[in-house]
Amino acid sequence: MVQRRLIPSYIFLIIACFFSVFPLYWMITAATNDTVDVARGKIWFGSHAMENFQKLIQSQDLGKSMGNSFLYAIVQTVLCLLICSIAGYGFELYHDKGKDRLFSILLLAMMVPQVATMIPLFKMISRMGMLNSVAGFILPAISTPFMIMMFRQNSRNFPPDILEAARMDGLSELAIFFRMYMPVMKSTYAAAAVISFMNAWNSYLWPKVVMTDNRAQTMPMLIANLAGGYTIDYGLLMMGVLFCSIPTMVVFFVLQKQFAEGITGAVK
């Protein structure tokens, strides 16, 4: 039964939903139309999907860029989770005055803008010969204050009794982390993984700086190239945008709860 008092709310929500979904719906339909139909304002599915796809793989190395993006994002996510979770665990369960102070210093890194560090980091990475490599992509992003904070906050839910019991059983400190902490904190890991993957997949400024070779380029770089010319083939462009969005969309729909938890995870 729809309450009468709520009708304005529904109207407002429906309008808001229309505006938030429509551009994405349009992107998907445009990917199936040729550029003439798109320009004519067609907002229904067409029959040019295959043609757009073929033009896309002819003009760009789609497979390579998809592969690169997956590789960078997965390696970054795994390492980031490992380094930041063990740090969050250390900062919370082994906390003392020194570590608390160190943690508040690390938080200052949140205010450091990317444009300020990109020049020194570029010099550093190129001196180490890591341009166009996975290492060059991930190194600046595998330890972030946000992730450490997220694991630190969530470690409060880790029962200290488990820690004591595991110590009684003679487990080493590192073994406790891997065998006790990781399984218990599964949901935090899932949320962190979603956020980390999304950030890595979507990053644009840093790859643009460090991936100087076309063969090392990521999906966001590829679609930006598609829109770079004087005449834009909209069907082709939206096909590229669609490919760039599929992984993040899948993650979004399958792991929406973890995504929402991941965003707000550090502030609970």
Add this chain to the structure above:
Amino acid sequence: MPRIRLCLRWGEIEEFSNAKALKGGNALQKGNIEAKQGRAGWAFVTPATVMIFIMSFYPMVEAFITSFRTGSSAAMKWANPFSFNYTRMFQDKVFVTSIGNTFLYLIIQVPIMLVLAILLAQILNNRHLMAKGWFRTMIFLPCATSLVSYALIFKSLFSTNGLINSFLVNLHILSEPYNFLGHPASAKIVIILALIWRWTGYNMVFYLAGLQNIDYAVYEAAKIDGASSWTTFWSITVPLLRPTIVMTFIMSINGTLQLFDESVNLTNGGPANSTITMSHYIYNNSFGTGVANFGYASAMAFLVFIMVAVLAFINIKVGDTRD
């Protein structure tokens, strides 16, 4: 008799010393364990700490030093006068425009977006609302697109032969297509619309999480007392969400001051640099098509850092009610 006594005493002594030894050993062992745990704790936080120092703090220091140097990347020398890069940027018309643009986006977009986000969260927090999950998912959906993707979607939608133009022409609102991205004012509006589209749902999630911590009985009580939803919103939701609001404000300011993807891909800073953001201009001066000037770019980047820090500080001070 004395002998036995002595023996007993010996035994006591022995026992005593044994106990002492045992106790001492225990303390030693315990100390060892504590030291081991202390070392483990530090070992756990070391990799992350080292990485942040190498990848954030050290580059920041280097950027600060570089900001006093000039010349191309191969042959850099100290700027003469020393603060040349810093005085130069305020005479640089494009950089001044980029500061203006960034603050325009900040002042117009952030409040609209946050108010919308709180409103939507407030509506979705109503227990009697149906299909809540569906509404939430759809409003949250734009967050699933990458920044480059949505910039290109909006670029296509608002292009001269894009959907918005054909729609407006078909409805006879416009007699001929308008080049939205070719005029400074309308291009800025498109960027602001795009930003609102992408980030409202993101911020709404924070408010929904915040609202869940507010006892729903407070709202029921307000309803019984006859408070309108407007009053409820301003006198219950906003004050109780204050910490969340401050946090989203800081994040939005931080994000807006560093806008890059949208400026590059939606308008490419154009027409004639009228929509360029600070980060975009800094990029152009270091890795873009123009002449690379790492010193000047670093100086401008350092100004961005100071702005982020100052605005975050003001926000925390304003939001802090424990005085």
